Structure formats: C-alpha cells, structure tokens
Amino acid sequence: MIQKxxxxxxxxxxxxxxxxxxxxxxRLGLNHxxxxxxxxxxxxxxxxxNKIIDYPxxxxxxxxxxxxxxxxxxxxxxxxxxxxxxxDSIDWDEKVLFTNKNTTYEFRSILVATGSSxxxxxxxxxxxxxxxxxxxxxxxxxDKFKEKDVAVIGGGDRAFxxxxxxxxxxxxxxxxxxxxxxxxxxxxxxPVIYHPNINVMTNTIVTxxxxxxxxxxxxSSNDSISTIAVDGxxxxxxxxxxxxxxxDGISLDDEGYIPxxxxxxxxxxxxxxxxxxxxxxxxxxxxxxxxxxxxxxxCLSFYLND
Ligand SMILES: Cc1cc2nc3c(=O)[nH]c(=O)nc-3n(C[C@H](O)[C@H](O)[C@H](O)COP(=O)(O)OP(=O)(O)OC[C@H]3O[C@@H](n4cnc5c(N)ncnc54)[C@H](O)[C@@H]3O)c2cc1C
Numbered sequence: 222m223i224q225k226x227x228x229x230x231x232x233x234x235x236x237x238x239x240x241x242x243x244x245x246x247x248r249l250g251l252n253h254x255x256x257x258x259x260x261x262x263x264x265x266x267x268x269x270x271n272k273i274i275d276y277p278x279x280x281x282x283x284x285x286x287x288x289x290x291x292x293x294x295x296x297x298x299x300x301x302x303x304x305x306x307x308x309d310s311i312d313w314d315e316k317v318l319f320t321n322k323n324t325t326y327e328f329r330s331i332l333v334a335t336g337s338s339x340x341x342x343x344x345x346x347x348x349x350x351x352x353x354x355x356x357x358x359x360x361x362x363x364d365k366f367k368e369k370d371v372a373v374i375g376g377g378d379r380a381f382x383x384x385x386x387x388x389x390x391x392x393x394x395x396x397x398x399x400x401x402x403x404x405x406x407x408x409x410x411x412p413v414i415y416h417p418n419i420n421v422m423t424n425t426i427v428t429x430x431x432x433x434x435x436x437x438x439x440x441s442s443n444d445s446i447s448t449i450a451v452d453g454x455x456x457x458x459x460x461x462x463x464x465x466x467x468x469d470g471i472s473l474d475d476e477g478y479i480p481x482x483x484x485x486x487x488x489x490x491x492x493x494x495x496x497x498x499x500x501x502x503x504x505x506x507x508x509x510x511x512x513x514x515x516x517x518x519x520c521l522s523f524y525l526n527d
Contacts, residue, residue, distance in 0.1 A: 372397055
C-alpha cells in the first residue's frame with residue numbers, strides 16, 4: 222500500500238551536510254524529514270579509514286568514530302529521519318517525491334545533500350569486484366597486499382597516496398593512468414615516480430577486469446593490447462556527484478554538480494543544495510559540508526516562513 226506523508230522540508234541524504242541541516246531544521250522548528258538511502262546515517266564518513274585531523278574540536282582515529290559522534294548528536298537533538306529510504310524520483314510539478322519503499326512525500330522545499338560517489342571505470346568485470354566487496358582502502362588494507370601485486374588506477378592525489386601507502390607496505394604496485402599528465406599534488410609525485418615498488422604506466426587504459434582471486438586486467442596503450450595479473454585493484458579515478466535524480470528539475474553543470482549561490486540556492490527557489498553534491502573534491506570537506514547544510518536550512522526557513 223502506498224503511504225503518503227506531507228513535509229515542509231525534505232532533506233535528501235544523511236551525510237555530514239544532511240545531518241547538520243537536520244539539526245538546524247529541528248532547532249528552527251521546521252516540519253522536516255531527512256531521508257537516507259543507507260541503513261545508517263554518516264555518508265562517506267563510513268569510508269574514511271585514515272585519521273581525521275581537520276574537523277575542528279575533534280581529532281578522531283577514523284570516520285566511524287566521527288560517525289558515532291554525529292549519530293549521538295542526532296539522537297540527542299532528536300531530528301526526524303528515515304533510513305533505508307532511497308529517493309527514486311521526484312515529480313517537480315506536483316512537488317511529490319517517491320522512495321523505494323512505496324512511500325510518497327508531498328513537500329514545500331528540498332535540501333539536496335546526496336553527496337558524491339567514487340567514479341567508476343565502467344568496464345566489464347568492475348561491477349563483479351564491487352559485488353564481491355573487493356573495494357579496498359589503501360590505508361586500511363595495505364598490509365593484506367604485502368609482497369602481492371596490485372593495480373592502482375588514476376593520476377590524482379588519492380591514486381598517488383594509495384600507491385605510496387601500498388608500496389611502503391611492501392606491495393608491487395602498477396600505477397595505471399590514461400594520460401601523461403598527473404593531477405596529483407607535487408609532494409606525492411617524485412616519491413611515487415621514483416619508488417622502487419611502483420611501476421608507473423602512462424597513456425594506458427584498463428578495458429576489462431577478469432578473474433577472482435588473481436585478476437587479469439586488459440590494458441590498451443597506443444593501440445596495443447596487453448594484460449597484467451594482480452591480487453588487488455584500487456580504482457581511484459575521482460568522484461562524481463549523486464545528482465542523476467535531479468537532472469529534470471534543477472540545473473546541473475557540465476560535470477553534473479549543482480550550481481548554487483553562496484547560500485546554497487539552486488535554480489529553483491525552494492530547492493537548496495549542500496556538501497559534495499555542489500562542491501568539487503578540491504574544496505570539499507566534512508567541515509564545509511556541515512557549514513553549507515546549516516546555511517542552506519537557515520535560508521530555507523526564511524522561504525518557508527515567508
Ligand atoms: C576516503 C575518504 C577520506 C576522506 N577524508 C576526509 C578528511 O580527512 N577530512 C575531511 O574533511 N573530509 C574527508 N573526506 C571527504 C568527506 O567525507 C566529504 O566531503 C563529506 O562526507 C561530504 O558530506 P556530504 O553530506 O555532502 O555527502 P556524503 O557524505 O556523500 O553523504 C551523502 C549521503 O546521501 C545519501 N544519498 C545519496 N543518494 C540518495 C538518494 N537517492 N536517496 C537517499 N539518500 C541518498 C548517501 O547514501 C549518503 O549517505 C574523505 C572522503 C573519503 C571518501
């Protein structure tokens with residue numbers, strides 16, 4: 222049976238931006254609801270296996286520790302949220318939103334806080350890796366790959382940092398990048414390029430991934446095809462904003478990010494955005510997502526109370 226709820230402010234996404242927005246929605250007395258696709262609040266915090274040293278007031282061992290604090294805060298302040306609710310589609314004319322759980326919500330305003338996800342290679346075999354849960358973190362899993370062969374794909378900071386962590390832990394790393402130009406920070410470049418355990422392969426594209434425990438990567442380079450065998454694959458080719466859902470309702474830029482004003486207003490006056498969904502990786506952080514979530518909700522409260 223389809224359930225219908227009426228809410229003034231729907232917050233889509235329960236990462237740092239959405240959580241901060243919901244705290245403020247509660248403080249401001251707004252009729253609000255946060256919808257989160259996963260079974261828990263926290264967003265990308267659950268993927269952070271390194272120490273977090275840049276969130277003011279809290280130095281924590283990893284994202285899970287910070288997630289605990291955020292969840293405790295959510296509990297204390299008691300904002301309204303539903304987990305396991307994937308927003309599937311939005312009827313922009315009727316202002317109705319539909320989720321995977323046969324629930325529809327009539328809304329007056331929306332805060333988009335759906336964040337970003339790792340960009341995929343979109344080659345055969347990649348999804349099988351994901352389905353087998355072979356999505357590794359270099360900082361968490363580096364010791365598993367001591368004296369093993371790994372492929373790190375990408376040319377930015379995360380690829381270089383990951384390659385370095387793995388090589389320092391004793392893995393034999395093939396760093397595969399599609400061009401000769403690297404976006405990685407200067408401080409990572411020389412240590413990676415000259416590391417004895419890292420083989421840098423430029424102008425090379427991965428076209429297919431086969432095999433289970435030992436994986437064959439098919440590579441294409443200057444019109445020649447080759448294969449390498451590795452024990453682990455680390456795909457680090459950047460992130461993409463989770464905005465597919467919004468493409469028919471609000472303007473997106475050429476990379477799919479939501480352009481918005483300094484307070485988060487999108488091309489519709491009743492839709493605001495905050496966090497990674499409107500901020501490119503170079504400028505995104507937990508702290509900025511939290512700040513943007515708060516600002517956006519305050520502005521939406523002016524809209525709703527007008
Ligand atoms: C490995 C790693 C390390 C990092 N280290 C740091 C660090 O040290 N310091 C730092 O400041 N930042 C760090 N970051 C970045 C930081 O985690 C992000 O900037 C921050 O989490 C962005 O918050 P957000 O709320 O905008 O989005 P997210 O955290 O991406 O949250 C978005 C949420 O929206 C939900 N969602 C998406 N689509 C839907 C839908 N259709 N329906 C319902 N829900 C949906 C998702 O499930 C997710 O929970 C790191 C990120 C990673 C991946």
